[in-house]
Amino acid sequence: MRSLRDAFITFRRSPLLSALSVTTIAFSLFAFGLFGLVALNIRQALDKLEDRVEIRAFVVEGTPSELVDGATADIESFPEVQSARAITQAEALARAKRELGEFRDVFEGAVLPASIDIKLKPGSRDPATLKRVAARVQAYAFLNDVRYGEEWISKLYRLRNIASITGIVLGLAFAAVSVIIIGTTIRMAVLSRAQEISIMRLVGATDSYIRRPFLLEGFAKGVAGGLLALLLTWFASLLINRYIVETAFFDERTAALGLLFGAMIGLIGSAISVGRHLRSV
Amino acid sequence: MIRFTHVTKTYPRTGTAVQDVSLHIGKGEFAFLTGASGAGKTTLLRMVYLEERPTVGEVRVSGTSSLDATARDVARLRRKLGIVFQDFRLLENRTAEQNVAFALECTGAAPATIAPRVARVLGQVGLSSKGTAYPRELSGGEQQRVAIARALVNDPFVLLADEPTGNLDDRATRGIFQLLREINAAGTAVLMATHNLELIRRNDFRTIEMNRGSVVYDSAEQAPPQEAMEL
Numbered sequence: 001m002r003s004l005r006d007a008f009i010t011f012r013r014s015p016l017l018s019a020l021s022v023t024t025i026a027f028s029l030f031a032f033g034l035f036g037l038v039a040l041n042i043r044q045a046l047d048k049l050e051d052r053v054e055i056r057a058f059v060v061e062g063t064p065s066e067l068v069d070g071a072t073a074d075i076e077s078f079p080e081v082q083s084a085r086a087i088t089q090a091e092a093l094a095r096a097k098r099e100l101g102e103f104r105d106v107f108e109g110a111v112l113p114a115s116i117d118i119k120l121k122p123g124s125r126d127p128a129t130l131k132r133v134a135a136r137v138q139a140y141a142f143l144n145d146v147r148y149g150e151e152w153i154s155k156l157y158r159l160r161n162i163a164s165i166t167g168i169v170l171g172l173a174f175a176a177v178s179v180i181i182i183g184t185t186i187r188m189a190v191l192s193r194a195q196e197i198s199i200m201r202l203v204g205a206t207d208s209y210i211r212r213p214f215l216l217e218g219f220a221k222g223v224a225g226g227l228l229a230l231l232l233t234w235f236a237s238l239l240i241n242r243y244i245v246e247t248a249f250f251d252e253r254t255a256a257l258g259l260l261f262g263a264m265i266g267l268i269g270s271a272i273s274v275g276r277h278l279r280s281v
Numbered sequence: 282m283i284r285f286t287h288v289t290k291t292y293p294r295t296g297t298a299v300q301d302v303s304l305h306i307g308k309g310e311f312a313f314l315t316g317a318s319g320a321g322k323t324t325l326l327r328m329v330y331l332e333e334r335p336t337v338g339e340v341r342v343s344g345t346s347s348l349d350a351t352a353r354d355v356a357r358l359r360r361k362l363g364i365v366f367q368d369f370r371l372l373e374n375r376t377a378e379q380n381v382a383f384a385l386e387c388t389g390a391a392p393a394t395i396a397p398r399v400a401r402v403l404g405q406v407g408l409s410s411k412g413t414a415y416p417r418e419l420s421g422g423e424q425q426r427v428a429i430a431r432a433l434v435n436d437p438f439v440l441l442a443d444e445p446t447g448n449l450d451d452r453a454t455r456g457i458f459q460l461l462r463e464i465n466a467a468g469t470a471v472l473m474a475t476h477n478l479e480l481i482r483r484n485d486f487r488t489i490e491m492n493r494g495s496v497v498y499d500s501a502e503q504a505p506p507q508e509a510m511e512l
């Protein structure tokens with residue numbers, strides 16, 4: 001209780017330094033948040049693209065529909081497959097016309113091949129699985145042409161891997177910079193109270209007693225900085241949505257995790273700074 | 282109560298600060314610790330409150346040994362010691378009362394007992410009317426009284442004073458010294474490091490003189506050397 005009061009008193013006694021700490025934490029987390037937002041949106045865009053991954057197996061003309069239906073049911077029972085749908089020649093033509101919009105008249109009188117369209121389950125849409133499933137589908141004699149855009153899927157996956165690795169590396173770098181900046185800010189707060197700490201030790205306060213208000217203060221600054229960062233990120237996302245491009249924002253769970261991250265950085269930064277100070281005096 | 286047994290303190294960079302010191306300060310005793318700057322007085326005092334540990338030998342203070350005291354033991358020991366310095370070490374943003382109360386708050390005193398205890402010690406050091414003053418509003422002598430009040434508020438068995446009159450004029454020095462005598466008369470031992478030979482000569486208390494880290498004279502054991510009186 002006393003530690004809580006002490007932490008609060010510190011906020012009141014040195015409002016400028018406290019505000020500076022909170023702002024520094026907020027801005028480092030804001031930079032981290034913006035980067036997270038970019039990473040999240042790239043990931044969602046890639047997920048959307050991935051959602052369009054499908055295998056199309058064209059049916060040899062004249063194949064009885066019972067055979068096609070049987071194969072469709074068979075393929076749908078593959079563990080990697082989410083759905084398989086038989087598309088008749090008429091449906092293929094209608095779809096092509098629909099997709100081509102104003103050029104639909106070029107299909108007048110055309111015949112398009114029937115197909116089985118296969119969608120894979122999320123997590124099974126990688127090039128290797130696609131290739132494997134395509135090979136199995138090709139085993140049906142009446143499915144002589146199986147396509148799945150091998151080249152662009154490989155590119156998509158390469159892009160995804162690069163995005164993931166870049167995300168992890170940059171994310172770690174941003175987090176490390178945040179921890180360093182926040183640690184330094186809290187160290188300033190500790191140094192500004194160095195005399196108080198030395199007197200506490202002289203009169204017999206235990207290290208844990210000395211540490212507690214700093215930890216609480218660090219935690220509170222982390223939470224306040226995290227909240228401010230969240231608000232700034234939300235505002236930035238709002239502006240981007242309005243003036244540049246439609247973007248997604250963190251869900252509640254991720255936002256709460258961000259806040260917790262801020263609190264933890266505040267707490268850990270304080271613990272390290274006070275610990276170092278107590279060891280050095 | 283305070284016992285140094287063959288204590289040597291060596292620093293890696295500056296060398297030996299205290300050399301093979303053995304001495305004992307008894308309960309309720311008043312002792313001056315004197316010697317030139319750099320003689321080792323402050324290091325000796327710092328070893329009493331275990332801010333420094335001996336490189337060789339043992340310091341034992343009220344049952345706590347420098348050989349095996351944990352951080353918690355050190356904190357517990359310091360609650361039974363009062364420490365004052367030449368530069369007062371008061372918190373500028375707290376009033377006299379708050380500075381004294383701080384020592385109680387830090388050591389977990391029951392909140393209800395703090396105000397009466399602070400009032401009592403401020404009365405004892407003659408500052409009852411200045412409790413709400415900030416250090417900058419007080420004279421040097423008054424600031425040192427606040428520091429002494431803070432040192433006394435936990436009822437220590439010994440008061441360690443490192444050049445407590447070093448920053449004060451003659452009149453304030455006399456006042457502070459009189460206060461230390463009264464504190465001693467009430468049963469608290471006082472170990473006072475000082476350069477002030479006039480003060481030592483005028484008062485018939487035990488005198489321990491240090492030179493280059495060693496105790497060269499202890500009035501409890503032998504007659505004063507000629508040069509000590511000529512310093």
